[in-house]
Structures are given as C-alpha cells and as structure tokens.
Amino acid sequence: MPVSDELSFKEMCACFDVTPRTLRYYEYIELLQPRKEGRSRFYSAREVARMTLILRGRKFGFSLEEIRQWLELYDRKGDREQYEVWIGMANQQLDVLANQKADIEAAIDDLRQLRDETVEILQNMD
Incomplete structure (x- = not known):
C-alpha cells in the first residue's frame, strides 16, 4: 500500500471519532500496530479494518480482550x-x-x- 493511502494519527482519530487516548490505548494493548516513523504513526488499510471491527465489537458489548483474541485468530489461523x-x-x-x-x-x-x-x-x- 502506498504511504499516501495511510491515515495519520490525527486522521485516524477523526475518521473513527475516538480520542487520542483511546487510539494510543488500543495500540498499547496491541489491538492496532501502526507503522511508526519517528514519533509519527501511520495506519494502513489493515489497521483501519481492525479499528472498524474493534468499534463494532465494543458496540455489541464485547470486551477488548475478547476482541483482541478474536483478531489474533485471524493472524494465526x-x-x-x-x-x-x-x-x-x-x-x-x-x-x-x-x-x-x-x-x-x-x-x-x-x-x-x-x-x-x-x-x-x-x-x-x-
């Protein structure tokens, strides 16, 4: 994916209407793994799709741990x-x-x- 197709940290927050703290927390608990360039973070289509699934899972009442385990299944299986x-x-x-x-x-x-x-x-x- 060309770099221009990635979202910046600020764009990601705006796109999903989440706070910077939320986005950093999702990264901290390894739900998201943006590409890092110095202090900047860039979110690929994969990370955008994962964020969509994370927020949908939260809307349905799933815990972040349940969502994390489910997302890991895709990576492994x-x-x-x-x-x-x-x-x-x-x-x-x-x-x-x-x-x-x-x-x-x-x-x-x-x-x-x-x-x-x-x-x-x-x-x-x-």
Whole structure:
C-alpha cells in the first residue's frame, strides 16, 4: 500500500471519532500496530479494518480482550476459524443482550406502573 493511502494519527482519530487516548490505548494493548516513523504513526488499510471491527465489537458489548483474541485468530489461523469463533461469540453475546433487554423492559414496566400509581394518588388528593 502506498504511504499516501495511510491515515495519520490525527486522521485516524477523526475518521473513527475516538480520542487520542483511546487510539494510543488500543495500540498499547496491541489491538492496532501502526507503522511508526519517528514519533509519527501511520495506519494502513489493515489497521483501519481492525479499528472498524474493534468499534463494532465494543458496540455489541464485547470486551477488548475478547476482541483482541478474536483478531489474533485471524493472524494465526485465517478466515474460516475466525468466522467459526465469531459465530459462537455472537450467539453468546446475543443471549447476554436479550437478557439485558428483558431486564430493561421489566424495569420500564415497573417504573410505568409506579408512575401511574403515583399519578392516581395525586388525583385522589384533590
């Protein structure tokens, strides 16, 4: 990839709407490995793709360690095993999110009921 196709540190932060601290942390925990030139960092298409997957994984509720292990699979084993592991991780996370959704829906129902009871109490005070 020609150097001109790489993103600078500042461009990478802007592209993904992340703070410099976040980007440095992802590099520190070896989720990203930009090319370094002195103090400057340059992010290739590979690093941009990895960042996309990292942020998508965070959105879905995966830990950074889970994401790191999954990304390492590709480096060691290739696409097929990575996809198989991803399916298992996705199924497990879908269960977690479904449980969280049920808990949130129950909390919303309880809060509505309490609010409605309170409204009724106020109306009976008049």
